[in-house]
Structures are given as structure tokens and as C-alpha cells.
Amino acid sequence: MSDANADTEFTIDVYYDDDADRSQIDDKTVAVLGYGSQGHAHAQNLADSGVDVVVGLREDSSSRDAAESDGLRVATPVEAAAQADIVSVLVPDTVQPSVFEDIKGELEPGNTLQFAHGFNIHYNQIQPPEDVDVTMIAPKSPGHLVRRNYENGEGTPGLLAVYQDATGTAKQEALAYAHAIGCTRAGVVETTFREETETDLFGEQAVLCGGIASLIKQGYETLVDAGYSKEMAYFECLNEMKLIVDLMYEGGLGAMWGSVSDTAEFGGLTRGDRIIDEHARANMEAVLEEVQSGEFAQEWITENQANRPKYWQLRAQEENHEIEEVGARLRGLFAWAEEDEETEDESED
Numbered sequence: 338m339s340d341a342n343a344d345t346e347f348t349i350d351v352y353y354d355d356d357a358d359r360s361q362i363d364d365k366t367v368a369v370l371g372y373g374s375q376g377h378a379h380a381q382n383l384a385d386s387g388v389d390v391v392v393g394l395r396e397d398s399s400s401r402d403a404a405e406s407d408g409l410r411v412a413t414p415v416e417a418a419a420q421a422d423i424v425s426v427l428v429p430d431t432v433q434p435s436v437f438e439d440i441k442g443e444l445e446p447g448n449t450l451q452f453a454h455g456f457n458i459h460y461n462q463i464q465p466p467e468d469v470d471v472t473m474i475a476p477k478s479p480g481h482l483v484r485r486n487y488e489n490g491e492g493t494p495g496l497l498a499v500y501q502d503a504t505g506t507a508k509q510e511a512l513a514y515a516h517a518i519g520c521t522r523a524g525v526v527e528t529t530f531r532e533e534t535e536t537d538l539f540g541e542q543a544v545l546c547g548g549i550a551s552l553i554k555q556g557y558e559t560l561v562d563a564g565y566s567k568e569m570a571y572f573e574c575l576n577e578m579k580l581i582v583d584l585m586y587e588g589g590l591g592a593m594w595g596s597v598s599d600t601a602e603f604g605g606l607t608r609g610d611r612i613i614d615e616h617a618r619a620n621m622e623a624v625l626e627e628v629q630s631g632e633f634a635q636e637w638i639t640e641n642q643a644n645r646p647k648y649w650q651l652r653a654q655e656e657n658h659e660i661e662e663v664g665a666r667l668r669g670l671f672a673w674a675e676e677d678e679e680t681e682d683e684s685e686d
């Protein structure tokens with residue numbers, strides 16, 4: 338899309354506890370559909386914040402026992418939606434369209450459909466009625482951390498977006514929801530369904546999951562093909578990745594460059610851009626275009642409709658890569674070594 342940025346004005350508004358008006362949610366009932374990573378955390382945090390919660394799960398769901406033993410009320414998704422003012426859709430993204438078909442008859446004017454990721458709304462897999470609010474509160478972390486941080490009195494940063502504001506109070510209610518699950522303790526950034534969806538997909542494909550896994554495999558194969566030992570290749574190309582990323586997480590690229598040797602800094606600065614060069618950049622732009630045009634979304638939807646033939650094949654291929662076998666063996670040895678060195682408490686690079 339040539340006008341990629343035209344309707345996505347880049348603004349950063351960050352909201353904290355004081356920006357939220359809890360009266361927007363305190364007297365409402367929230368149906369949390371799904372009790373997985375995000376669902377269990379949202380449901381328990383909302384309940385501990387004093388909000389009325391009902392968890393929506395299928396009759397035969399294996400999550401029912403967990404939700405009930407966590408002290409939560411459980412109903413079917415349809416029953417839960419019928420009772421709720423806010424329906425928080427936290428079943429897997431690929432399942433959301435069919436769950437929405439089941440519950441849409443229970444949405445009353447002024448109710449809210451709430452998401453933690455924009456895929457189905459942005460790519461029109463869910464078409465909500467015009468008289469409901471459609472919002473997103475997306476914690477930027479896995480659910481177990483959303484729960485653990487809340488219990489520790491800390492927060493988890495999150496994103497807020499409003500797709501449809503039928504009531505005129507969609508954003509205030511979303512902020513109150515973010516407050517009740519602990520996100521405004523850490524900070525909530527406003528975005529759009531489009532921006533959240535497209536940056537999330539691009540990031541996981543090009544850099545985080547896809548890009549980094551391919552970088553590691555290519556590096557490993559280059560060393561092993563040149564006759565170096567598999568173990569050394571594993572350490573250099575995979576194991577040390579965490580140490581480097583931890584430094585970036587703490588203090589950006591500068592903390593990483595500052596901590597490695599000057600030799601590593603000079604070698605990295607002169608060679609890095611030769612590896613991830615203008616071809617990689619052109620490929621990234623092509624991948625981004627497939628995200629923006631909906632081509633990737635369509636491929637994934639079709640793949641799911643066909644019961645994921647390519648997905649299962651690629652997963653098996655990745656599991657069978659030599660680096661996985663080498664890694665499993667070495668990590669076993671590492672755990673051993675760590676136990677022995679417990680008293681020395683100093684890790685070494």
C-alpha cells in the first residue's frame with residue numbers, strides 16, 4: 338500500500354492508573370471467553386479487582402476445572418455473553434470467528450467486544466454489529482506474567498485501541514479494563530487495530546521469530562559446513578543469543594556494544610550490515626507488503642481451513658533440524674554443570 342502511513346498518525350499517548358475511571362467497569366459484568374494464557378490472567382485479575390467475571394468455556398473444555406478451582410464462575414460462551422456487558426474474546430485467534438458466530442446473538446446495543454489482538458477485526462474475519470463498542474487491551478507479555486505481575490503489585494505494559502465507539506465511552510471503558518488487569522500500573526500506549534495487527538505480524542515474521550531463527554540456523558550451518566564442531570556452532574550461534582539480547586533489553590544496542598569487547602564491536606559494526614544487507618531489507622519490505630495487503634492473513638486462514646498441511650510439515654522439519662538435537666544434548670549437560678556450580682554463583686561469558 339503506497340499510503341501505508343497516511344492514516345496511521347504516529348502518536349504516543351501513555352496512560353497510567355490516574356487516567357482510568359474505574360466507575361466505567363466496576364458495576365459491569367465481564368465475560369472472559371477462553372481460559373488459556375491471556376484468559377486466565379484477565380479473568381483472575383478482573384475478579385481480584387472486584388469486577389464481576391464469568392468465564393465462557395465449552396461444556397467439554399479441559400479448562401473448566403482450572404477456572405472453577407480458581408474460584409471463578411463458569412458458563413458456556415453463549416451463556417456468559419448473555420450475562421455480560423463486556424465480552425473479552427481470549428480464545429485462540431483461529432477459533433475466534435466461529436466463537437463469535439455462536440455468541441453474536443447475545444450482544445446488546447452498548448455492549449463491548451474486547452480483544453487482545455486485532456487480527457480478526459482488522460482482516461474482517463469478525464464483523465461486529467454497529468451498535469457495540471469494539472476495543473482492544475493487549476498486554477505486551479504472556480499471560481502468566483500478566484497474572485504474576487498483578488499479584489506482586491506490579492503492572493504489565495499494554496496497548497489500547499478503539500475500533501468502534503458506539504457508546505462514546507469506549508476508550509474510557511477500555512482504560513478501566515486495563516486498570517483492572519493491572520496494565521495502567523505500568524503504562525498503556527494507544528494504537529489502532531491496524532497498527533497493532535500489522536506491526537505484530539511483521540515483527541514476529543521478519544525479526545523476532547522468523548528472522549532470528551533463520552539467522553541462527555544459517556550461522557550454525559555455515560560453521561558446521563566449514564568443519565567446526567556442532568557444539569561450538571551451537572554455543573556461538575544460539576546459546577549466546579540470550580546474553581546479547583538481555584543486554585539490549587536492559588539498555589538498547591548501546592548497552593550491548595558497550596559490554597562486548599572492542600574487537601566484537603568493530604567486527605560487528607563492519608560485518609553486520611553485510612549479512613543483513615539490502616537484499617534482506619527488500620525481503621522485509623515484501624513481507625510487510627503481504628501483511629498490509631492481507632495476503633498473509635488469507636494464506637493463514639486458508640491453511641487453517643485445510644487443517645494446516647504446510648504448518649505441520651514445516652513444524653516437523655524445524656524439529657528435525659540438527660541444531661535441535663545438538664542443543665537438547667548440550668542443555669542437558671549445562672543443567673548438570675549449573676547444579677555443581679551453585680555455590681560459585683558467577684556465570685561466565
Ligand code: NAD
Nearest residue numbers: 371372373374375376400427428429432453454478479480
Ligand atoms: P491460548 O491458546 O493460550 O488459550 C485459548 C483458550 O481458549 C484455551 O485454553 C481454551 O480455554 C479456549 N479454547 C480453545 N479452543 C477453543 C474452542 N474451539 N472454542 C472455545 N474455546 C476454546 O490463547 P492465548 O494465547 O491466550 O490467546 C488469546 C488472545 O490473546 C489471542 O487473540 C492472542 O493473539 C492474544 N494475545 C496472546 C498473548 C500471549 O502471550 N499468549 C499476548 C498478547 C495477546
Ligand code: MG
Nearest residue numbers: 418419421443
Ligand atoms: Mg450481553
Ligand code: MG
Nearest residue numbers: 454537538541
Ligand atoms: Mg503475534
Ligand code: MG
Nearest residue numbers: 573577601686
Ligand atoms: Mg564470543
Ligand code: MG
Nearest residue numbers: 595597598599
Ligand atoms: Mg566495548
